Each structure stands twice: as structure tokens, then as C-alpha cells.
Amino acid sequence: MAQYFTGTDYLLSLPVVLLTLFALGILLIDLMLPKQLKWVNAVTAFAGVLFATAGVWRIQAVYAKGAGGYLGRFAFMQSMLVDRFAIYFFYLFLAGTALAILISVRYLEIENEHHGEFYALMLLSVVGMMCMAAGYDIVLIFIGLELMAISTYVLVGFLRRDRRSNEAALKYLLLGAFSSGIFAYGLSLFYGLTGSTNLRAIGNALQHQMMVRNGHADPVAVLALITTATGLLFKIAAVPFHQWAPDAYEGAPTSITGFMSVAVKAAAWAMLLRILVFGLYPLRSVYLPLIIFVSIATMTGANLAALTQNNLKRLLAYSSIAHVGYMLLGLVALASVDYTQPAFYDGFKGILLYLMVYTFMNLGAFAVITSLRNREVIGDEIDDIAGLYFRAPTEAIMMLIFLLSLAGIPPLAGFYGKYFIFLSLIESKHYVLASLAVLYAVFGLYYYMRIANSMLMREPLEKELLPLSWGMRAALGVTAVATVFIGIFPNWFIEAVNWSLGLTQATPIAGLMK
């Protein structure tokens, strides 16, 4: 029995195992901690993230020894595929989680809800994310998704005395469970159609069926694709499946809103790319019109709704939906060409780079909002940020950087995400979509500048200075430096994305689609 699993299997599950161990440790240690020492939990969680990062690093090192054209390793009877794509996402999740832990400590103390479960749930949701990014079997992907989603529902409702938090958790739970149901229905149809739960086997069987039917998709395959895609689009919060996002973002503890908008969203994207691009690649001509429609609807709906928002968290929720619209354009480009074309890789690169850049700039913006939370002030209205420049000039300038980056102003990181997506659109000859996207990007500038205007031009309502914890300082420093640094030296990061796509290798990522 034991001989079926080798050291490779265990090595590849190392980050997941480490995170689980640390989460369980936090649960047990938390029972022994007095109220003043709850910050120990945060330190333990942070250490867990560091250890998991070391585990990923170790996998990467062993991996790099492989010969050229070597794409990834399967583990646990092909239910897990740790390839460069997965490793890239592992790093993204861990970075997002580490930053979210840093900004949570003081916030939870102010809310008087500083419990160990908070950090344990965060770490366990990262376990779910890793299963989503590295899952090559729809069973593992689905369990990973539920693991991440259920922990997030609990984290959203963590402020038990806050009605908004409770309401948000309930709405998120109901819509999330509904979308998971639709998603599972689609996956079960694929299993019925192909007789396998493995993505590669599903892809091959679908390819074969397409060939038998002269390039036409089976109607059941179309039904399965539509239901699966609906579930996936729900999870990334694309219009018209976005209604849960603004409410959940507004009601959640602010540090969790940040966590949801980067790590959870990146995981949903990893799952979407895994399923739509790796597994269902033969059906790309079927889902292309769907994705085009959804991306236009997402950009239009989110940008229009963001114009009138007065709550910062809600505004950033709509902005994050708008960013999903831009990223979907990358998917449009990569699905409309063959994987031998440059547009395929530029679209893919755009999405991956966008997610990385977005992790830093969006979490930075949420860190600033989190720091506005005071004993008396909730600090998520646009009035609460008024005159921030006179209260905390450094923070205000950092916020300005994040906002300009979110708007995609050239020397900052946000520009490069959009750049590759627009490039891939032009390469795949979607000129109308490209110009529409540019138009909406200009649109976006307006509501980001509304925040900046309130921050820099208006008189502060509160006079007192903002106290910053060491964790918050560290998080703000890292996110701001990363946002500027990626903007000035994009090549290093583009190299990292190329690496994750295997472009530096004899067999690029497309090898997985054959």
C-alpha cells in the first residue's frame, strides 16, 4: 500500500501540510493564551506562512533540477499537479495572506474580537486555495473551493456584534452555496460525459467527441460548460453574478475585505484558468462568446456603479469587479487564438501579472482604510478619509500611489497588468474590445480621483493623528514599495510570469493541453 505514494507525493503536499499544522497549533495555543497575549496567534500564523513559503521554495528548488521541457509533477494519483503555474499562485496566496495578517492585528484588538480562530481560518483557507490552484482532479478542486469559501464565509461574519457583518456573511453564504451547487452540477455532467474526474482525461475525451462530431460540441457538453462557467464567474464576481461582492466586502472586517479581494480572488482565477484553459480547452470556441459578453457587462456595470458609491469599501468592491472585467479580456484574447500564437501567451501573462500587481496595490489600499478604524470611527466612508494628508501625510501619499496604480497610470505597477491585456487583445484582433477597455480605464480614473480629492483637498473631520501599529507600517511599506518597484523594474516580474508559463523552457505551458 505504502509503495503507491513516494517521497515526491509528500514533498509536493508540504506547504499544505505545514499550513494545516500551524492552523491546528494556533487553535490549541489560543486556548492557553490570556487576552493580552493574543498577538502571539498572529505571530504563529505569520510563521506558518513563512514556513509554507519555505516549503514552496523547496519544491521549486527540487523542481528546477528537472531536465528541460519538464512541466510539473503529479502527486497523489494525479489528483494534484504542482507545476510552475501552481507555484506562482502559491506565492501569490502566501504574500496576500502574510500582508492580511499584518494589518489584522490592531484592527481585531479595536473590534474586541481578537481570537485565534481568525488566523486559523485564514491559514486553512489558504490550504483550500492551494488545492484549487494545484488541483488536477475536479474532486480536489471542488473540495479546495469549498474549504476556501466556507472559511471566508465565517471570516466575513466574524464581527458578531456588527449587524452589517452578519448580514454580509449570510448573503455571501447563500449566494456562494447556490453558485457552488451550479458549479458541482456542471462538473458532474462533465464526469458523466467523459467518465473521469481528471482534467486531462476530461479534456482528451472532449477533444475526441468534438472530432467525432465534426467540430461541433455535444449539447450536453455545452450545458455542462455553461453551468460550470456560471459557477466560476460567480466565484470571481463577474457581472451579472457579482451581487454578493459589494455587500460582502462592505460588511466584512476590513482586513478580510483586503484578503478576499486579493488571495480569494486569485484562487478563484487559478481555478478558472485551470478548468477553462487546461481542462476545457477543446470547448474554447463555445465559451468565447460567453466570456466576451460577461467581460463587457462586467466593465460597464462595475464602472458605472462605482461612480456613485460613498462607502470606500463598496467603491473598492466595484473597482475590483471592474478589474475582473479587464482580466476577463485577457481570457478572451487567449481563448480566441491557438496556443501557438503570441496572443495566447500575452493574454495569459496579462492575467497572471495583473493578479500579482493587484495583490499589492489593492491590499495596500485596504490597509490604509483599515488604519482609519478607530475606537469611535468605523472609517469606511469617503468622508472618513477626508483630509488624510493633514493627519498622516505618508499614508496619504501611499494611498495616492495605490489609487493611481489601480487606475493604471504608467510609471506604476497597475499599468503593466493592463498593458499586456490590451496588447494581447490587439494581437488577437479584438480592436473594439481594446478601445472599449481603454475607455473604461479612463472612466475608472474619475472615481479613484474622487477618493484622492477627498483625501488631499478637503479639511479633515477628525484632528487627531493616526496611530500606526508595527504590522500596519510593515504592510504599507511592502505594498507601496512593491507597487512602485514593479512599475519601475517590470522586467524582473515579467520574467517571473514567463517562468511560471514555462516560456523559458523547451515545453511551455501549452504542453499540458496536448
Place this chain on the structure above:
Amino acid sequence: MPQNYVPIFIFIAIIGVLIPVTLLAAKLVRPDNPHKEKLMPYECGIDPVDSARGRYTVRFYIVAILFVVFDVETIFLFPWAVKFKAFGLFGLFEMLIFLGILIVGYIWIWKKGALEWV
């Protein structure tokens, strides 16, 4: 396989017939003489004063959901127990990991006081 369950289905079908038949037979045979006093609480009983449909405390819910969770855990023990010999020591460790994670959860809820009935 399903054929093995045919007796059970026949059994269920017989029950389905038997219950209405006996009820009907009883209705035809018994004397029918309704009276209001017969519905009153018997001798030492007390008359109901209020609706029985009050709100329950949330603690019942906690107990119920914990029951569901550990019920699901037990379900996983069945297929393992059936193939226990074939899995051997490795299977034992697989199950110990599974149970270990849940035992940590159990210790946690216990110490957290969620099982206490305040």
C-alpha cells in the same frame, strides 16, 4: 446487488397496504362516540396555558450542527473498516491523520465552552 433488496421492497409494499387496511377495519368495527371530555388532560394533567411553539435557544442548534459534523466523520469510517485488512498499517495512519485533525477540533470546542449548557 439491488436484487438482494427485493424482499425489503416487498416488505415496504406490504406495509403500505397493511396500514390503511387496519385503520379502515378499526374504523368500521369500533364504536364511534366522540365527547369533549375525552380530549381533556387525564386526571392529574394540567390544562395547557400557552402555545408550545416558543423560540428555542441557539444552543440546540450548536448541538445539532456538531452532531451532523461528527456524523459525517463517522460515515468515512465505514469504507475504511470494510477494507481495513487491505490497507494495513498505511491505512491506519491515513485514518489517524483524518481523525487527528477532527480531534483537535473537538478539544477546541470543548475547551472553548461551546458544549456547556449555560
Place this chain on the structure above:
Amino acid sequence: MLHLALFTIFGAVAVAGAVNLLVQRHPINSALSLIAVMASLSVEYLLLGAEFVAAVQVIVYAGAIMVLFVFVIMLLNAGEEELTRGSRVAILVGIPGVLIGAVLIAWTLVQHSGTGEVAIGALPGRPETIGWLLFHDFLLPFEVTSILVLIAIMGAVVLAGRPVPTSQQPRKEA
């Protein structure tokens, strides 16, 4: 023949129970018809040769989950559902919508030509085969499931069972 007849009968019971669940105004009645749906589904699984899933369906769904549902209904003391303008619109739009959706899905599934026939019991369904799949092919998903169950425990306690600090809310429940 008996097999097909039983499958059809219990399928009809499941659909009728589901419709009754929606039609009933009182949540307890809906919950009871959900038990009928669950039980007849478990018979369907049994007829398809999935013995283990059938047993799980009875133990977990018809047993444990239904207890939870009934507890929640008692907890909320939910009364009769009231008809509002919104629910009338939902009925007017929803019933045709559901019918169209059901017909579309059924039509699509009937259109599918490549369906092969499999003898009952040829596919994994017995506890032994499930055990083999669970502890060998799907070992990682299985272990991750235990984390999922742990999260469910934590979620229940965090959202509903954590004692509220007395300094904030001195009122105790009787």
C-alpha cells in the same frame, strides 16, 4: 422490469415531494416533504447500485441534516409564509422560467447520443470499492475533507456558539 417500475415510482415520489416542498406554506411541512425527497432519492441510488451512497443519504441527509433543519425552524419559530407582491412576481416569472429550464435541460440530455449502457453494479458503488477509491485514488481530497469538517465545526462555534463577553452583553439567556 420490476426494477424499472420501482425506479419510476420512486422518481415520481421524489419529484412530487420536491413540488410539495415548494407549495407548502408552513416550513415544517416543507421539511417533512424534504424527508420524502431524501428517502426516495436514497432508493434511487440503491436501484442504481450505489449502496454506500444510499446508506449515507439516509444517515446523513434524511437523518442528521433534517434534524438540523427542524431545529432551525423551531429556533426561528418560523410561522406561515406570507404572500407579498414580490412573491407573486416570483411565482408568475419563476414557474414558467423553471419549466423552460427543465425542458431545456431534459431536451439536451435526451439529445445526447453517445450514452453507453452499463450493467447495474458495474460501476463503483459498494463500500469496498469506495474504500479503495477513497484511501488510494482520492487520498488527498479525503484528508482535505477532514479540514473541511474542522472548518464546519469552527464556523458553527464562531458564528453561533462563542460566549459573548459579559462586559459587552451582561444579559444572560434563561
